[in-house]
Amino acid sequence: AQKVTQAQTEISVVEKEDVTLDCVYETRDTTYYLFWYKQPPSGELVFLIRRNSFDEQNEISGRYSWNFQKSTSSFNFTITASQVVDSAVYFCALSEAGDMDTDKLIFGTGTRLQVFP
Amino acid sequence: DAMVIQNPRYQVTQFGKPVTLSCSQTLNHNVMYWYQQKSSQAPKLLFHYYDKDFNNEADTPDNFQSRRPNTSFCFLDIRSPGLGDAAMYLCATSRDPGRGYNEQFFGPGTRLTVL
Numbered sequence: 646a647q648k649v650t651q652a653q654t655e656i657s658v659v660e661k662e663d664v665t666l667d668c669v670y671e672t673r674d675t676t677y678y679l680f681w682y683k684q685p686p687s688g689e690l691v692f693l694i695r696r697n698s699f700d701e702q703n704e705i706s707g708r709y710s711w712n713f714q715k716s717t718s719s720f721n722f723t724i725t726a727s728q729v730v731d732s733a734v735y736f737c738a739l740s741e742a743g744d745m746d747t748d749k750l751i752f753g754t755g756t757r758l759q760v761f762p
Numbered sequence: 763d764a765m766v767i768q769n770p771r772y773q774v775t776q777f778g779k780p781v782t783l784s785c786s787q788t789l790n791h792n793v794m795y796w797y798q799q800k801s802s803q804a805p806k807l808l809f810h811y812y813d814k815d816f817n818n819e820a821d822t823p824d825n826f827q828s829r830r831p832n833t834s835f836c837f838l839d840i841r842s843p844g845l846g847d848a849a850m851y852l853c854a855t856s857r858d859p860g861r862g863y864n865e866q867f868f869g870p871g872t873r874l875t876v877l
Contacts (some may be wrong), residue, residue: 651782674862676862677862678829678863680865682868686851687869688852688870688871688873689868689869689871690805690854690866690868691868692850692865692866692867695863695864695865697863711867736804736805740862740863741862742861742862742863743861744859744861744864746867747793747810747812747817747856747859748793748828748856748859748860748861748862748863748864748865749807749810749862750807750866752804752805754803754804755802755803755805757802
């Protein structure tokens with residue numbers, strides 16, 4: 646069965662602190678994709694990154710970095726030097742290659758990040 | 763800018779009174795999705811269209827219906843809203859299905875209140 650677990654319901658940090666959001670997934674597919682989305686207070690989910698199951702290279706984009714480890718089925722997201730604008734709910738999601746007519750996402754329950762000035 | 767638009771942003775309806783939410787997209791994507799998101803929960807997929815082919819999730823209540831008259835527009839109809847249907851409804855699109863590869867593009871959502 647497919648499942649995404651984000652154990653951290655809410656995290657609060659002070660601006661400029663680093664913060665890591667955890668994501669653990671379950672799937673039986675050998676080909677799958679992992680995503681992170683950001684949902685600011687305005688409500689719209691914004692795509693941040695996609696990783697495929699065959700690419701375990703870590704990725705860095707500005708203050709954001711992602712650590713994908715198949716051995717632990719984890720896809721963690723780190724924000725370096727957090728800013729108030731990073732305050733949002735962050736969702737980790739899984740998509741499996743088995744569906745031919747959709748890119749269906751299985752979402753975790755989200756982590757609410759609050760960054761205080 | 764190419765985008766996903768949802769109208770209205772806020773909708774208030776009465777218990778049992780049918781309501782329609784709309785979504786339009788300028789991305790020319792073939793796949794459109796409707797999600798229900800309740801407070802502090804993950805988005806839950808209700809159904810999706812691949813072109814004109816409708817795909818219902820197994821646990822989506824019959825109370826929820828959808829129409830896609832053309833590529834650009836998709837509607838969510840709630841035939842008899844109950845208090846439990848109060849939620850944010852998100853519309854999303856993706857390109858031709860990529861076996862899980864393609865990211866989804868989301869609209870800002872419609873927050874539905876049921877009185």
